[in-house]
Amino acid sequence: MIAEIGRFLIALALLACVAQTFLSWRGADQGGRSGAARAGAAAAEIAVVAAGFAFLLLIISFVRSDFSIAYVATNSHVDKPLLYKISGTWGGHEGSMLLWCWILVLFGLGLARIGPRDPALRARAVSFQGLLSSLFFAFLAFASNPFERILPAPIQGADLNPILQDPLLAIHPPMLYVGYVGLSAAFAIAAAGLMQKSGGRELAAALRPWALGAWISLTGGIALGAWWAYYELGWGGWWFWDPVENASFMPWLLGAALVHSAIATEKRGAFPGWTVFLALIAYILSILGAFLVRSGVLTSVHAFALDPERGMWILGMLGVSAVAGFALFALRAGSLGEGDGFEPTSREAFIGVNNLLLAVTAGVVLIGTLYPLFVDLMGWPMISVGPPYFDASATPLLIVAAALMPVAAFLPWANGGAKPGLKQMRAAFLLVPVAGAIIAFIAFGAPVLAVVAGGVGAWALCGAAMDVGVHWRAAKARAARFSVMGRALAHAGVGFIALGAAADASRPPDINRALAPGESLVIAGHTLTLEGVRRADGQNYMADRATIRVDGRAAVSPERRYYPGADQTTREVGLRSDWRGDLYVSVGEARLREDGEMVYELRAAYHPLVWMLGFGAFLVVAGGGLALTGRLMSGAPARVRGRSDAPAEAAAPSEAAEARA
């Protein structure tokens, strides 16, 4: 019965989304305050409730292990711990698509409630969001029904892929999806603004909080994914330039460009067309990411199984969204207007250059990700493009972007002037820690790129510290202080990420060796002694747990687990972390040596300063959150006019008061 109700609810949500599209469209035509607009918002509510209940029913089916539902049967198992029964709901294609759809309509409701202030623009945005949601609900209803019955129902489920049975899976995908899908709100507002012929400034002000919120969530989701890969997959990497990782990285890069260009547009009216274009394409790349992940066209450790039908559906949705967005842009971009002028040493100019670098990086990643696919379509000899390509193309571009980043905060808007900015920054002092970081990396024997990245990381950290020092006092209002602090934290986060990545790239080579109990190996000055291996079974798996003593003191206990339900083996990594880095040990298969000893394959690695990656990502999220809070507190965009030398932050409160009046 549950399955039938779930199906019905999905159909209801689809209808509600279609109604939302048309009613809100009509409402926007009538100025946004009419009954049609209110009906459109009500339809958005119905869609949220219906999809939310459908999602709840799917969770209940997982908890009850209702294997008459095909999706539950392929992704669950009676013996699975409750947490993974629940999180398994979004562990496969159909369930995660339902989550995606639900988040889409949640953002639709959000737009209807707290969307753009202009009622006509708001109704139009709700309508566009309804269109985007309708596409995905149609996909869910017609090609990915999570409530599909299976006959006869199997007695036991095939179990969730054991590597997904991890507490992080409970939050990583939802967070990632809020990021991916949240960009749809920026798309909807941008498309609505083009339709309404809104000015560039108004439009940038309306879409910036949504883009920022989505981008924060995307950042957190990607960081959690990298962390999960680091400790769960057992090969010790946190970023592999895998197509699926790239699929999330491209919208992230464009989102990063968007949250910055929107500032320049809303404060100064600079490059409005570019900001709107970014808002459109960031979400389109999110859908492209869904296509790459879900159609199985690329070899990836994350990919779902090959499914041409799903692939065609997603391509269709991609096509509709892209054609709608770009056609509107081509027809209406002229109405966005052109902002006031700016000088090459102004803050806008630096934001523009960084935008260019971020967008070009996204393009380079896109080429590397899609080229193998293109070659395959052409029937040429199959190729793959791996990390060496991205390390040699995307990484240098990102390093340049990070090197320019700290300077922008010290440059005035509009008229520019590098001298006063650099004086404030006291650039010469910063060179000392930067040189220190570079010397440390060289002494450590780091590769060239890592030395450069380490120097840039230190530069970004110093710049962020100085940013707070100089601008904190000038910012009188609370909202302005939030935005200064947010900017500094996020930029410091980038610095930490650069340092952590550079340190990890210069780590000593990993060691892979088979040891018998009592034997040792040495890595990065630590002696690891295998003490023994014993059984340590869990609720739904059997495990061998190795005890490895580090330098004769504390022990780490990596495990090798076998999940009979899924007939699959996984490994749990043993980690010993301190501020200097992580000692990383995983245990492989047992085998018999010639001398009759049972030996266990150990993989040992040392990751110096790897915590900086996670901490950096946390700072980016926290800084983004502060900036968003500051932006919401000030209520309206702080505008900066040309020929005004006051820093933007100081101008914020009076400007905000003006805008309210």
Add this chain to the structure above:
Amino acid sequence: MTKARRRLWITAAAGAVLIIAAALAVTAMRDAMVFFYSPAMVAENPPPPGQRVRVGGLVVAGSVERPASGGANFTVTDGSAEIRILYAGALPDLFREGQGIVAEGAFDEEFRFTASTVLAKHDETYMPPEVARALRESGYWQEEGGDPTPVSSLDGADAAGSSAR
């Protein structure tokens, strides 16, 4: 600054960044592109020793050997030919016999393939696209109604693989 000069600046900056990025991408692509060889292609026209390539196929049942020093050696097939793969690292947890895998590495002078990476994913119906295409080209895998091969026909593939030896 006048509007025209600003445009000139913006265009020049964008042009410079684009050219640098394109140059980076092209050189990186030339160095980093890795070609895929199916066992049949290797038998017919092998890549020069030392060149980084990817090979792939179904892991032949019973071919996996785990030396005491660590690592694993195994054979992959596309039904018409086989490649022996030597691998010193830890096999991915998702590696198993009868499954499609892709390995990246190089051939030595005696045409042994030493892999530096082995990619595998077990997902019942998942097959690396390269392997799927190689199997289709060797006539080893017929798609039934667009569905990817179910596990049962993978097992069948193993049997055929061993008989081909």
